[in-house]
Amino acid sequence: MTFLNGALAFGAAAFAIPLIIHLLNRSRFRTIPWGAMHLLEAVVRVNNRRLRIEQLILLAVRCAIPILLAFCLARLVLTGWQALPGDAPTSAVILLDNSYSMDAAGNGSPHFAQAIEHACQIVGALSRGSEVAVIQTGGGPTPLFDGPVFDPKAVTGQLRLLDGGYGASQMPESFDFGLGTLQEMANTRRDLIVISDFQQSDWLSIPDTTIERIRQQIDAMPIPPAVTLLQAGRPIEENVSVESLAFSNTALGVGQDLRVRANLRNHGSKAYQSARVLFRIDGTQHSVSQVTLEANQAAQALFTCRFETPGSHVIEVEVAVDDPLETDNRYSAAVPVLERIDVLLVDGAPSSKPLESETDFLSVALTPFTFGRVKLPDLIETQTVSAGKLTEDSISTARVVVLANVAKLNSDQVNLLAEYVRGGGSLLIFVGDKINTDWYNQSLFRGTDGFLPMRIDALDGSLEKPEHSTRIVAQHFEHPALQVFNDRGNGNLADAEIWKWYRLSRADGDESRTRAEETPASGRADPLVMARLETGDPLIVERPFGDGLVVQVATACDADWSNLPMRPSYLPLMQQLMTTMASQVTPPCNIKTGEPAIAVLPGDSAGAPLSLTTPAGTRHTVRPVARGTHSLVQFGRTRRPGIYTLTGPGAKRLHFVAQTSREESDPRLLDREQMQELAADLGAELVGSSAEYVQLDKTRRHGREVWRFLLFGAMGLMFAELILQQRFTRVRT
Amino acid sequence: MGYCGSRSRGVSKHDYAVRLAACLAYLMLHQQDSVGLVRFDNRVRRYIPPRAKVTHLRVIIDGLQKSRPQHETELGHVFHELVPKLHRRGLLIVISDLFGDVDGLLKALAHFRHAKHEMILFQIWDPDELDFPFRQWTRFESLERAGDRRLIDPAHLRHAYLENLRQFRQQLTAGCHRHRIDLVPMTTDQPYADALASYLAMRRWLK
Numbered sequence: 001m002t003f004l005n006g007a008l009a010f011g012a013a014a015f016a017i018p019l020i021i022h023l024l025n026r027s028r029f030r031t032i033p034w035g036a037m038h039l040l041e042a043v044v045r046v047n048n049r050r051l052r053i054e055q056l057i058l059l060a061v062r063c064a065i066p067i068l069l070a071f072c073l074a075r076l077v078l079t080g081w082q083a084l085p086g087d088a089p090t091s092a093v094i095l096l097d098n099s100y101s102m103d104a105a106g107n108g109s110p111h112f113a114q115a116i117e118h119a120c121q122i123v124g125a126l127s128r129g130s131e132v133a134v135i136q137t138g139g140g141p142t143p144l145f146d147g148p149v150f151d152p153k154a155v156t157g158q159l160r161l162l163d164g165g166y167g168a169s170q171m172p173e174s175f176d177f178g179l180g181t182l183q184e185m186a187n188t189r190r191d192l193i194v195i196s197d198f199q200q201s202d203w204l205s206i207p208d209t210t211i212e213r214i215r216q217q218i219d220a221m222p223i224p225p226a227v228t229l230l231q232a233g234r235p236i237e238e239n240v241s242v243e244s245l246a247f248s249n250t251a252l253g254v255g256q257d258l259r260v261r262a263n264l265r266n267h268g269s270k271a272y273q274s275a276r277v278l279f280r281i282d283g284t285q286h287s288v289s290q291v292t293l294e295a296n297q298a299a300q301a302l303f304t305c306r307f308e309t310p311g312s313h314v315i316e317v318e319v320a321v322d323d324p325l326e327t328d329n330r331y332s333a334a335v336p337v338l339e340r341i342d343v344l345l346v347d348g349a350p351s352s353k354p355l356e357s358e359t360d361f362l363s364v365a366l367t368p369f370t371f372g373r374v375k376l377p378d379l380i381e382t383q384t385v386s387a388g389k390l391t392e393d394s395i396s397t398a399r400v401v402v403l404a405n406v407a408k409l410n411s412d413q414v415n416l417l418a419e420y421v422r423g424g425g426s427l428l429i430f431v432g433d434k435i436n437t438d439w440y441n442q443s444l445f446r447g448t449d450g451f452l453p454m455r456i457d458a459l460d461g462s463l464e465k466p467e468h469s470t471r472i473v474a475q476h477f478e479h480p481a482l483q484v485f486n487d488r489g490n491g492n493l494a495d496a497e498i499w500k501w502y503r504l505s506r507a508d509g510d511e512s513r514t515r516a517e518e519t520p521a522s523g524r525a526d527p528l529v530m531a532r533l534e535t536g537d538p539l540i541v542e543r544p545f546g547d548g549l550v551v552q553v554a555t556a557c558d559a560d561w562s563n564l565p566m567r568p569s570y571l572p573l574m575q576q577l578m579t580t581m582a583s584q585v586t587p588p589c590n591i592k593t594g595e596p597a598i599a600v601l602p603g604d605s606a607g608a609p610l611s612l613t614t615p616a617g618t619r620h621t622v623r624p625v626a627r628g629t630h631s632l633v634q635f636g637r638t639r640r641p642g643i644y645t646l647t648g649p650g651a652k653r654l655h656f657v658a659q660t661s662r663e664e665s666d667p668r669l670l671d672r673e674q675m676q677e678l679a680a681d682l683g684a685e686l687v688g689s690s691a692e693y694v695q696l697d698k699t700r701r702h703g704r705e706v707w708r709f710l711l712f713g714a715m716g717l718m719f720a721e722l723i724l725q726q727r728f729t730r731v732r733t
Numbered sequence: 734m735g736y737c738g739s740r741s742r743g744v745s746k747h748d749y750a751v752r753l754a755a756c757l758a759y760l761m762l763h764q765q766d767s768v769g770l771v772r773f774d775n776r777v778r779r780y781i782p783p784r785a786k787v788t789h790l791r792v793i794i795d796g797l798q799k800s801r802p803q804h805e806t807e808l809g810h811v812f813h814e815l816v817p818k819l820h821r822r823g824l825l826i827v828i829s830d831l832f833g834d835v836d837g838l839l840k841a842l843a844h845f846r847h848a849k850h851e852m853i854l855f856q857i858w859d860p861d862e863l864d865f866p867f868r869q870w871t872r873f874e875s876l877e878r879a880g881d882r883r884l885i886d887p888a889h890l891r892h893a894y895l896e897n898l899r900q901f902r903q904q905l906t907a908g909c910h911r912h913r914i915d916l917v918p919m920t921t922d923q924p925y926a927d928a929l930a931s932y933l934a935m936r937r938w939l940k
Contacts, residue, residue, distance in 0.1 A: 029870035029884060035736040035746070036862045037875040037883075038832055039901060043893040044883050051889060728889055 002222050004075035004188070011070030018062035022055075054728040061721045065714055072710035077188045077223060089129035091148065091185035093178045093225070094119050095171075097196035097232075099138035100641070101664035102164040104197070104236050104325040111233030112164035115195045118230055120156040121690035122193060125697075133181045134159065137196070138166025139593045139639045139660060141177035148185050163616075165327055166640055167593040167660030169202045175214045182225050190225035192218075193693065194684075197233045198670040201663040203678060211681045218683060227684035228693055231675065238268030240275065240293060240321045241328035241665035249480060251579035253338050253379030254310050262301040262317040262331065266293040267666050276320040277301040282313055293321075310339035312589065312655040314643055328665045332643055334589040334655040338379065341582045344398035345384040348406035348434045355558075358404045358432060359384050361565035362557045365574040380578055387413075395420055399582040404557050405432025408439040421451050422546030424600055424630050426581035429550065430557040431456065431502050453527035453543035453552045454504035460537065461500040463561070469497045470533045479530040479542075481580035484572055491569030493531065500561040501554045504538045527552075540577075547627065549581055589656050596636045597644050597656040599624075605648070606631035615642025615658075622646070734830055735802035735876045738861035741921040746857045747802040749921045750828040753855060756929060757826060758793045762786075767823075770796050773811040774804040780818065805877040806830075809837030816844050824851040831856050831905060839908035852914045856905075859921050865894045 003009050034040065044051075096119055102112035123132055132155050134144035144162070149155050182190050196202070218224050246261040262277060272293040279287045279301075289301045307313055318330035343366060349358040359382075364371045367378040385394055387406045390413050395401060401420065409417070421427050429452065437456045444452035462468045474494035477483055484490045506527070527543040530551075542551045559565045564573075587598035597612075606626040612635050613619050624631035635656075638644060644656040670678065679686050687693045737745035744752075754770070761768045762785070769783035770793050781796050808831065819825070825845055831838060831854065845852055861867075867887035875881035887894075902918075909916040919925065 025870050025886075026884075029872050031872045031874060032867070033736065033876050034873040035734065035830060035859075035876045036832060036898075037873065037877070037881060039862075039894060039897045040873060040883060040885075040890070043890050043897055044885060047890065047893060051886075054889070055886070 002077050003071075004077060004186075004222065006074060006222070009070055009074035009076075011073060012067045014066035014070065015063040017066065018059065022059050022062075051728075054724070058721065058724055058728065061717050061724065065717045065721070068710045068714035068717065072707045072714060075707050076710060078706055088127065088189050089131070089187045090126050090189040090191055091182060091187040092122070092126060092130060092132045092191040092193065093182050093185075094122065094132065094134045095141075095174050095178050095192070095194045095196070096134055096136050096144075096159075096162075097138065097169050097194075097202075098136045098162060098164045098166050099169045099199075099202070099664050100165045100167070100327040100660070101199050101325065101667070102138075102197055102233070103327045104233065104239075104667065110164070111197050112162075115197075115232040116159050116162060118195055118232055118690040118693075119159050119193075122693055123152045123155045123159070125690070125694045126152060129187075131185055131187065133178075133185070135174060135178050135181065136162070136166070137169040137171060137174040138164065139168070139641075140170045141174040142639060143177075143181070148181070165642075168664045169196065169199075171196075171202055172206055172210050172214065176217070179214075179217055179221065179225075183221065188223055190223050191697070192225040192227045193230060194228070195230045195232055198229070198231050198675060198678075199664055199666070200668045200670055200674075201666045203670055204674075205663075208681075211678075215682055224683075226697075227682055228687055228696065229675065229679055229682070229684050230687050230690070230693060231669070233669075235669045236324040236667045238270050238323045239325045239328070239665055239667045240264065240266050240268070240272065240319050240323050241325075241662050242317050242319055242331035243298070243662045243665070245315070245317060245331050245333045247333070247335070249583065250576060251338050251341060251379065251583040252307070252335060253340065254308065255306060256379060258305050258307070258315075258335065260303045260305065260315060260317070260333075262303065263298065264291060264293060264301060264319055265298045265662075265665065266295060268323070269295045271295045272321055278318045278320060279303040279305070280316040280318070281305060281307075283316075291319075293319075307335070307337040310337050312336050312653055314655045314657065325665070325667065328662055331659075331662075332657045333659070334643075334657045336583075336586070336589055338582075340381045341379055341400065341578060342398045343380055343382045343400045343402060343578055344390075344394055345382050345402045345404060346387055346390050346406055347384050348387055348404055348432060349558075350384075350386055357384075358430075358434075358556070358558050359402070361559060361570070362402065362404065362430075362574060365565070365571045366578060368571060380575070390416070392416055395425075398425070400426045400428060400578055402428045402430065402557075404430045405434045407434045408436045408443070411443075414443055418451055418545075421548035421550055423627070424547040426548055427451065427550045428577065428581065429552045431554060432556040432558075433560065437502070451543075451545040451550050453541045453550055454506060454538065457503040457505050459500065460503050460535070461498065461561075463499050466497075466499065469499045470501070470535045470537075471495075471497060472539055473532045473534055475532075477531070479528075479580075481576045482530060482540075482573075484576050485569065490572055491567070493564075493569050493573065495569065496562055496564035496567045498533060498539070498555050498562040498564070500556075501533065501537060501539070504541060504552065504554050547630075551577065551581060589654070591638060591656060591658055593641050593658045593660045594639050595658070596634050597638055597646070597658070599633045599646055599648070599654050599656075600627075601631045601633060601648060603630050611647045613645045613647075615640050615644065734857070736859050736862070738859040738921070740860045744921050745802070746830055746859055746921055747800070749919070749925060750855075750857050751797045751800065753857075753919070753925045753929065754797055754826075754828050755794055756925065758790055762790050768793060771815060772796060772800045773806075773815075774802075775807040775810065777811055777814055783823070802876070806833050808833050809841040812838075812841030813844060816848055819848070819850065822849045824853065826853045826855065828855045828857065830858065830862075835901065835904045835908065838905075839912070842908070842912050842914055846912045846914070852912075854909060854914060854916045856916060856918045857921065858918060863898070863920065865891050865898075867891075 096115060098112060102115060103110050126132060131148040131150050133148045136142045144158055178192055182192060243263045243265050247258055252258055274290045275293050277289045277291055278285055286305055287303055291299045291301050293299050313335045314332055315335055316330055316332040345359040345363060347357055347359045351357040363382050363384060366380040366382050369378045387409060395416060417427060440452060440456050444450045445455045472493040476486055485493050525544045527541040529538045530540040530542055533539050539554050542549060555561045564570050587600060591597055601624050606624050609621045609623055610633060611619055612622050622633050622635055624633040638658040641658050641660045644658060646654040648654055675686055685696060687696055734747035734750060735745055758768045765785055767783035767785040770781040771777055772779040779796055781792060871887050872882055872884045906916055
């Protein structure tokens with residue numbers, strides 16, 4: 001026995017009211033001196049015992065009325081009472097697996113189509129007045145309707161419009177969502193039906209403690225639902241999938257080569273000796289490769305491509321084999337291709353002599369083809385200005401601004417730079433012999449409030465005493481800009497000698513922590529040391545500021561304080577640093593399903609309606625919002641894997657690819673024994689079809705809501721009280 | 734006879750009976766009839782022999798004034814005790830509520846009739862005793878027997894009481910009719926002069 005509105009059950013305490021009235025009446029009597037006692041005594045003598053019983057009956061009836069009314073309002077449920085078939089409406093929640101593994105066609109029709117058919121038949125068999133909620137589990141719980149629906153035709157109509165192909169099922173989250181939905185529903189018969197292919201990858205990865213928690217959650221509900229597991233589809237034996245595409249994340253320019261590695265896996269026992277792997281760019285086939293896919297083995301296919309036009313491109317790899325699950329045979333990724341990266345070099349020590357200017361080495365390293373008079377385009381285009389010419393016009397088109405040994409700036413320039421970085425720009429700061437460290441610390445660092453990542457302390461090293469020089473620590477670099485040096489074939493940063501450098505420190509003087517250990521009290525991100533000197537001093541540090549990024553180097557960018565510009569590693573270091581900085585502040589265009597697709601657009605496009613096309617072909621209108629000097633557009637409904645295309649200003653297209661993990665490509669399903677074990681753990685029952693479910697439902701015991709009976713009972717007692725009171729006054733003489 | 738209900742305007746049954754008796758005495762003495770007085774409860778408390786002088790009225794009224802309702806009434810016993818004292822045949826007027834054992838009362842009345850006495854019974858009722866109008870829980874305390882009290886819900890007993898009352902009155906009326914005794918019920922909310930006049934008119938018409 002339980003209550004749906006438990007708090008109202010306390011109203012049963014109102015039974016005390018007639019009791020108190022009765023006792024008060026008995027205690028507050030009046031006294032009358034009476035003469036005709038002989039007439040009264042006979043009546044009292046004959047009816048005394050009977051009167052007591054009748055008064056007790058009346059009192060019991062009067063006390064029972066508020067109790068019944070309270071239980072009626074609290075909606076009493078007799079959990080052990082079997083409902084008659086069809087006489088009690090049901091609250092049913094269907095967890096429907098629409099992950100891409102349900103696209104498998106094991107025995108003719110796809111598993112998802114079978115699941116839809118089962119769901120429709122179950123909904124159609126629900127008794128009149130039932131309410132139903134359908135929750136799709138692929139890529140996370142998503143309800144089909146905003147709330148429970150009472151119209152079975154509307155539900156089945158929408159079910160038949162659904163399609164699969166979504167990300168892996170999130171079963172624990174889906175159970176939580178489904179049980180939460182059930183708690184909001186009204187009927188006392190409650191069913192939770194899970195329709196899935198029950199892949200091992202989905203279910204065996206759930207920890208036992210989570211299963212136990214779900215079971216406890218079910219048992220703790222006021223009206224525990226009857227849980228049913230319905231396995232749709234049959235096991236498939238073969239499947240080949242493209243698990244991922246790997247390529248460099250650094251900025252890619254027109255005409256530059258992109259190497260793409262496709263990771264393939266054969267999940268079945270059948271080997272494919274020469275499987276064709278197709279590589280497409282923007283839907284057009286670019287190249288074909290053949291790989292051997294041994295049974296239950298992984299393989300790779302390498303492709304190299306070059307983009308002739310700037311903009312957003314989509315590459316796709318498809319393995320052309322005939323297997324039951326085609327959805328995972330292809331994998332797409334978005335590749336932004338830049339026409340050029342504009343870098344503004346602010347030279348703090350300009351000179352008319354060759355390679356004497358502060359930014360000369362840097363300029364050569366960033367535009368090697370231009371300086372080498374090679375007919376190849378440089379991705380980076382530099383513009384060098386003196387400190388005094390750092391203006392809003394000069395900064396407006398730059399993706400990266402470099403301050404090279406700039407002594408100091410005026411306050412307008414500082415504000416301009418701060419606004420530039422906060423709005424998503426990148427700033428690279430090199431020190432040198434001209435800089436005013438006090439001004440840097442006071443105006444740019446400002447006790448961690450400024451955009452300078454670290455405070456500049458004492459100058460260390462000596463140009464006169466080479467023995468005091470130091471080197472960059474040879475280590476495995478984690479930062480994407482330096483990862484290229486993990487391959488020694490690309491140069492060794494540790495070869496360079498650093499003769500002079502500034503010591504950098506945090507506000508609290510401790511620069512030894514890594515970012516993971518940091519707990520910034522101000523809410524501002526702390527600097528990350530990208531590379532260190534052998535003295536332990538930080539050499540390159542970065543810190544996000546607003547939507548942008550600031551990188552600080554503790555030595556000069558020319559050959560005055562180190563021989564780094566003379567080393568082969570200087571060019572890739574600067575190239576990687578610039579391209580990484582230019583691309584790092586750009587929101588990713590390859591996202592996980594469910595993550596928002598974010599695009600940074602020019603500031604003048606704020607508020608203008610833009611079109612976004614989903615993988616299903618649906619068009620949505622989105623409007624960018626102003627964010628600093630740029631505008632930002634965001635689209636959150638990316639639960640379905642595939643390509644989302646934003647048509648920006650000037651019909652410029654921007655592609656986003658929502659990717660899901662390929663865990664469900666493993667076709668193994670839970671076997672009978674595992675299903676029974678899962679059902680036992682969840683307190684559920686197993687069925688193989690909707691017909692079996694309907695049959696099972698008829699034999700189930702459900703709680704029965706009895707508020708109608710209580711209401712009728714209370715009304716009956718009220719009439720009974722009136723009749724009894726009339727009848728009891730006619731006592732025997 | 735001490736009961737005084739809310740509708741009797743402060744006149745108890747005893748007060749009503751005293752005034753009625755005084756009226757009758759006055760009327761009869763002015764007709765040169767001899768008038769006596771017997772005051773009783775469970776036994777004869779005062780006996781004033783009949784006299785025909787007008788001055789005897791003062792004696793009778795004095796005897797009436799001194800009467801107080803007390804003790805339990807035993808009409809049968811009192812009437813048997815009274816019969817030997819009445820040597821001459823006459824008219825016996827009994828003013829009482831006649832509460833008590835009906836059979837005993839009727840036997841005593843038969844005794845009077847056997848002695849050739851004419852009898853008139855004025856039965857005094859308070860309206861409350863006739864319709865039992867009480868609703869809330871009430872403790873009824875006997876006026877005649879000290880310590881006799883009943884706490885009851887009158888609403889539940891009203892029908893039974895009225896039925897009991899009806900049987901009592903029916904039994905009394907039948908007995909009086911059998912012995913040719915006039916039974917005149919009177920209620921304390923009724924002007925006794927009106928009641929008396931209507932009764933005398935009825936007697937005249939019967940003769």
